[in-house]
Amino acid sequence: MCKKDKRGDIIKAAIELLAEQGFHGAPMAMIAEKAGVGAGTIYRYFENRDVLINAIYSETHDRVHKYLIADYPENRPVRERFFDIVRGFITYYKNNPLDFRYIEQFHNSPYGLVHRKEKLLNLTGEYDFIHTLFQDGKEQQVIKDVPLAMHFNLAFAPVVWSLRDHHTGFLDLNDELADIVVHACWDSIKM
Amino acid sequence: MCKKDKRGDIIKAAIELLAEQGFHGAPMAMIAEKAGVGAGTIYRYFENRDVLINAIYSETHDRVHKYLIADYPENRPVRERFFDIVRGFITYYKNNPLDFRYIEQFHNSPYGLVHRKEKLLNLTGEYDFIHTLFQDGKEQQVIKDVPLAMHFNLAFAPVVWSLRDHHTGFLDLNDELADIVVHACWDSIKM
DNA sequence: TCAAGCAGAATGAATGTTCATTCCTTAATT
DNA sequence: AATTAAGGAATGAACATTCATTCTGCTTGA
Numbered sequence: 001m002c003k004k005d006k007r008g009d010i011i012k013a014a015i016e017l018l019a020e021q022g023f024h025g026a027p028m029a030m031i032a033e034k035a036g037v038g039a040g041t042i043y044r045y046f047e048n049r050d051v052l053i054n055a056i057y058s059e060t061h062d063r064v065h066k067y068l069i070a071d072y073p074e075n076r077p078v079r080e081r082f083f084d085i086v087r088g089f090i091t092y093y094k095n096n097p098l099d100f101r102y103i104e105q106f107h108n109s110p111y112g113l114v115h116r117k118e119k120l121l122n123l124t125g126e127y128d129f130i131h132t133l134f135q136d137g138k139e140q141q142v143i144k145d146v147p148l149a150m151h152f153n154l155a156f157a158p159v160v161w162s163l164r165d166h167h168t169g170f171l172d173l174n175d176e177l178a179d180i181v182v183h184a185c186w187d188s189i190k191m
Numbered sequence: 192m193c194k195k196d197k198r199g200d201i202i203k204a205a206i207e208l209l210a211e212q213g214f215h216g217a218p219m220a221m222i223a224e225k226a227g228v229g230a231g232t233i234y235r236y237f238e239n240r241d242v243l244i245n246a247i248y249s250e251t252h253d254r255v256h257k258y259l260i261a262d263y264p265e266n267r268p269v270r271e272r273f274f275d276i277v278r279g280f281i282t283y284y285k286n287n288p289l290d291f292r293y294i295e296q297f298h299n300s301p302y303g304l305v306h307r308k309e310k311l312l313n314l315t316g317e318y319d320f321i322h323t324l325f326q327d328g329k330e331q332q333v334i335k336d337v338p339l340a341m342h343f344n345l346a347f348a349p350v351v352w353s354l355r356d357h358h359t360g361f362l363d364l365n366d367e368l369a370d371i372v373v374h375a376c377w378d379s380i381k382m
Numbered sequence: 383t384c385a386a387g388c389a390g391a392a393t394g395a396a397t398g399t400t401c402a403t404t405c406c407t408t409a410a411t412t
Numbered sequence: 413a414a415t416t417a418a419g420g421a422a423t424g425a426a427c428a429t430t431c432a433t434t435c436t437g438c439t440t441g442a
Contacts, residue, residue: 006388022301024215027431029390038389040434049432108299110213113359146371149362150353154375157348162341168304171340180337184345188375197422218397229423231400240398384442392435398428405422412415 007045009035015056019101023053023109050111057106057115060099067092072129078137079186085130086159086182093163094173100163143189154188198236200226206247210292214244214300241302248297248306251290258283263320269328270377276321277350277373284354285364291354334380345379 013035017026028049032039046052068088073080093100106112119128134151137143143151162181165171173181204226208217219240223230237243259279264271284291297303310319325342328334334342353372356362364372 025301028433029431032389039432040390041388043433044387110216117361144371144375146368147362149356150368150372153349153352153356154372157352158344158379161344161348165340165344168307170308171338177337177341180335181341181345184335184379188349188379219399220397223424230398231424232422234399235421386440386442388439389437390435391437393433395430395432397430400427401423401425403423403425405420407420408418410415410417412413 006035006037006041010037010042010045010052011056011059013037014052015060015098015102018053018056018105019098023105053106053111056102057111060102063096063099064089064092064103069129074129078133078140078142079190081133082137082155082186082189083182085133086155086185087178089156090159090163090173090178090182094166094178097167100167104160104164137189142191144191151189155185158185197226197228197232201228201233201236201243202247202250204228205243206251206289206293209244209247209296210289214296244297244302247293248302251293254287254290255280255283255294260320265320269324269331269333270381272324273328273346273377273380274373276324277346277376278369280347281350281354281364281369281373285357285369288358291358295351295355328380333382335382342380346376349376 010031014026014031017031017034028042029039032042035042042052046055068085073084076084107116130152131148134143134148137151138145158181162171162173162177166173171177201222205217205222208222208225219233220230223233226233233243237246259276264275267275298307321343322339325334325339328342329336349372353362353364353368357364362368
């Protein structure tokens with residue numbers, strides 16, 4: 001009867017609107033309406049718009065991270081780990097269009113720049129399994145000796161673009177095609 | 192003495208501000224000020240903000256196109272043409288940061304979606320040398336038999352991401368590294 | 383009865399666009 | 413040559429709108 005989780009309602013409404021309309025196409029009033037909540041109520045749970053947007057990013061990012069880390073073959077060879085991660089990445093984002101579009105919006109906005117910097121330089125100091133993967137690969141000389149950022153680009157750029165095309169309907173990223181991308185990406189970073 | 196080319200001044204100011212501040216960080220008043228022009232004057236040359244933004248895109252796009260088409264080895268093998276285009280792409284955008292950032296902004300905005308659709312489906316019907324290149328490659332079985340969009344992604348996504356990192360300072364895309372990217376991209380589309 | 387939660391109207395800042403007015407160049411007239 | 417008139421270009425203050433945020437008073441549950 002009595003709705004308890006207003007914060008959750010707000011997040012859910014916000015992610016849908018922000019993912020679909022873009023960060024500048026979803027005013028607070030619209031989010032409030034979709035959440036079935038007064039405009040002022042949002043501010044009881046989030047200090048301001050920026051905080052809301054960053055909170056959604058955090059939650060979304062955590063979901064992907066949890067998904068990828070589950071059953072991650074941490075002690076297997078680099079190649080196998082690479083395929084596991086990229087395949088998982090594709091699977092998750094094919095099944096969660098909203099998450100994908102939200103993260104894309106975020107990364108292509110001023111918010112994203114700061115975040116990318118922290119990530120690449122690994123400023124947070126937290127254990128990053130992708131970071132580690134590329135490091136291991138370089139040490140074992142199974143992947144090219146290029147900067148980390150370049151590995152990210154070679155490995156993930158085509159995947160992200162393909163997912164974008166998949167969700168906008170320009171491309172049907174079926175299993176067969178997905179496998180082609182993953183292999184192509186591996187071929188482009190391997191020794 | 193006598194400034195003649197107000198339209199040019201406006202475009203120049205606009206591209207600088209829009210590329211650097213993003214589409215939402217450069218109000219018309221700011222563009223007008225930077226152009227040394229009254230706010231209303233902009234509307235003598237461009238019907239509204241959208242028209243201005245699209246006009247800049249067109250002009251920018253034309254510049255790249257002209258650069259790439261010059262000395263394009265149209266009748267050479269697919270591989271050679273591919274290297275010519277991608278190398279040219281990198282060279283041009285390394286030397287023209289504003290153009291690069293503007294185009295990126297544009298493609299990651301609602302304006303970009305429409306444009307991408309037209310481009311991929313080749314709705315305009317105009318001769319597109321990249322389109323043709325991939326077509327030829329497929330027919331001659333020197334590159335994989337995958338949808339056109341996928342070729343775009345495999346070939347250009349890592350390049351574009353690397354250029355972005357280069358311009359934000361995350362990566363030094365020197366000649367050596369550029370060559371690695373180009374080769375990696377070719378490896379990922381070739382048979 | 384009271385306190386906390388809440389809705390939605392009110393507010394004020396930001397910004398795209400308009401338009402009445404001014405300025406400038408050129409052509410016509412004396 | 414000097415003066416005037418006309419037409420278009422330019423201006424920037426004013427306007428209308430949008431939108432994040434705040435405020436006020438109502439509701440609800442204890």
